[in-house]
Amino acid sequence: MAAVAIIGAGPAGLMAAEVLAEARCAVTVYDRMPSVGRKLLMAGRGGLNLTHSEPLAQFLARYGHAAGRLGPLIEAFPPEALSTWSRGLGQETFVGSSGRVFPKALKASPLLRAWLARLREAGVEFRTRHDLVGWDAGGALRFQAPTGEVFVSPEATILALGGASWPKLGSNGAWVDLLAQAGVGLSALQPANAGFDVGWSELFGDRFAGQPLKGIAVTFGRTRLRGEAMVTRDGLEGGAIYLLSAALREAIAKDGSARVWIDLRPDARVEDLAARLAQQPSHQSAANRLRKGVHLTPLETNLLREAHGKDLPGEPLALAASIKGVPLRLVAIRPIERAISTAGGVRFEAVDDELMLKAKPGVFVAGEMLDWEAPTGGYLLQASFATGRAAARGVLRWLGSS
Numbered sequence: 001m002a003a004v005a006i007i008g009a010g011p012a013g014l015m016a017a018e019v020l021a022e023a024r025c026a027v028t029v030y031d032r033m034p035s036v037g038r039k040l041l042m043a044g045r046g047g048l049n050l051t052h053s054e055p056l057a058q059f060l061a062r063y064g065h066a067a068g069r070l071g072p073l074i075e076a077f078p079p080e081a082l083s084t085w086s087r088g089l090g091q092e093t094f095v096g097s098s099g100r101v102f103p104k105a106l107k108a109s110p111l112l113r114a115w116l117a118r119l120r121e122a123g124v125e126f127r128t129r130h131d132l133v134g135w136d137a138g139g140a141l142r143f144q145a146p147t148g149e150v151f152v153s154p155e156a157t158i159l160a161l162g163g164a165s166w167p168k169l170g171s172n173g174a175w176v177d178l179l180a181q182a183g184v185g186l187s188a189l190q191p192a193n194a195g196f197d198v199g200w201s202e203l204f205g206d207r208f209a210g211q212p213l214k215g216i217a218v219t220f221g222r223t224r225l226r227g228e229a230m231v232t233r234d235g236l237e238g239g240a241i242y243l244l245s246a247a248l249r250e251a252i253a254k255d256g257s258a259r260v261w262i263d264l265r266p267d268a269r270v271e272d273l274a275a276r277l278a279q280q281p282s283h284q285s286a287a288n289r290l291r292k293g294v295h296l297t298p299l300e301t302n303l304l305r306e307a308h309g310k311d312l313p314g315e316p317l318a319l320a321a322s323i324k325g326v327p328l329r330l331v332a333i334r335p336i337e338r339a340i341s342t343a344g345g346v347r348f349e350a351v352d353d354e355l356m357l358k359a360k361p362g363v364f365v366a367g368e369m370l371d372w373e374a375p376t377g378g379y380l381l382q383a384s385f386a387t388g389r390a391a392a393r394g395v396l397r398w399l400g401s402s
């Protein structure tokens with residue numbers, strides 16, 4: 001039985017373990033944390049959006065520059081296969097109204113529990129509290145463990161170490177230095193699916209942090225998206241913002257800031273809003289006319305003041321136009337520690353088609369540590385699972401030929 005070490009017990013590493021155990025390899029999964037799958041469990045807090053039901057071509061386009069390399073790997077383990085796999089663990093899935101796919105339990109713990117039991121039954125061994133710190137001169141994997149340094153020399157290795165967001169869940173991006181020293185081509189790790197700072201007034205941030213802006217449209221450049229955003233102490237986060245986060249991050253890096261426009265009433269025409277505002281007595285304050293005429297919430301009215309200045313236009317058409325286009329200047333992306341996922345990582349040029357590092361034969365890479373990014377919507381887990389399987393298939397082929 002060939003001995004394979006998998007480092008990182010997240011979705012990518014565990015999926016690789018499954019494929020290799022089925023192929024009768026002696027699989028040991030190492031993780032630096034005291035327990036496994038912590039980020040998967042955290043994803044479960046939001047319902048565990050496993051994947052998305054949209055047509056595959058549209059699905060693959062979500063991976064932007066990496067779509068060409070990830071495409072064949074996801075086609076080999078597409079969204080339907082992921083749902084079937086979940087069902088095999090007793091977790092039936094359903095398609096939510098937005099096309100997103102979730103397990104009916106809307107959490108990760110039952111799935112993870114069943115999965116770990118199945119892996120153990122298949123012979124997979126787990127070593128937690130084993131922090132990979134490098135390779136020794138002879139090429140053995142070097143771990144820091146509670147008992148001291150541990151050296152392991154497997155026949156093949158899969159690194160599935162995750163990105164650098166939410167480091168308290170285990171993936172801290174410390175592997176960047178290890179792989180850079182080994183001559184592996186890397187793109188800088190950056191926050192993805194993250195919030196942005198707007199620089200609200202203190203009053204606004206204090207009063208409205210944690211409140212959602214629902215049913216809005218956000219426009220950046222030529223892209224207009226429907227969705228919702230959440231006000232934070234310093235800015236905005238949430239679905240509509242995450243969808244734009246790669247483009248916004250790049251615009252801020254280039255120009256220092258990025259301007260988005262929020263339409264608070266995307267289904268209403270400006271003329272209709274103006275007509276409703278015009279029906280309100282003109283002696284009323286702008287805030288009252290906005291509340292009574294077009295049902296703006298206190299958050300929405302104060303957002304208009306943040307963006308347009310304290311004195312809102314009195315004239316109905318101008319006031320209506322201010323609702324349809326609230327200009328906000330985003331000045332910084334939130335730090336990677338607070339992001340949902342990580343952009344950057346091991347460049348696809350540094351791995352072969354089966355995800356083996358060209359600079360380290362016999363060492364494969366899977367999951368979020370590869371250089372791809374995608375919006376929220378199930379794309380992150382789908383690619384993590386699919387690349388885990390691909391790396392495992394690569395190991396099998398490599399073991400067969402080595």
Ligand SMILES: Cc1cc2nc3c(=O)[nH]c(=O)nc-3n(C[C@H](O)[C@H](O)[C@H](O)COP(=O)(O)OP(=O)(O)OC[C@H]3O[C@@H](n4cnc5c(N)ncnc54)[C@H](O)[C@@H]3O)c2cc1C
Pocket residue numbers: 007008009010011012013030031032033036037038039040042043044046047048049050051130131132133160161162163165166169170171172173174175339340341366367368369377378379380381382384
């Ligand atoms: C709050 C939140 C919600 C999310 N919700 C969703 C969602 O609903 N849908 C979706 O598709 N995605 C979601 N994601 C993203 C998704 O969870 C990740 O993309 C996915 O977990 C990445 O899988 P991975 O196996 O590559 O890495 P990880 O899950 O990060 O696992 C990597 C593992 O490697 C271990 N490790 C790291 N370095 C070392 C080392 N040196 N030595 C030993 N072990 C090490 C870590 O401890 C960790 O267990 C969410 C993320 C967050 C933070």
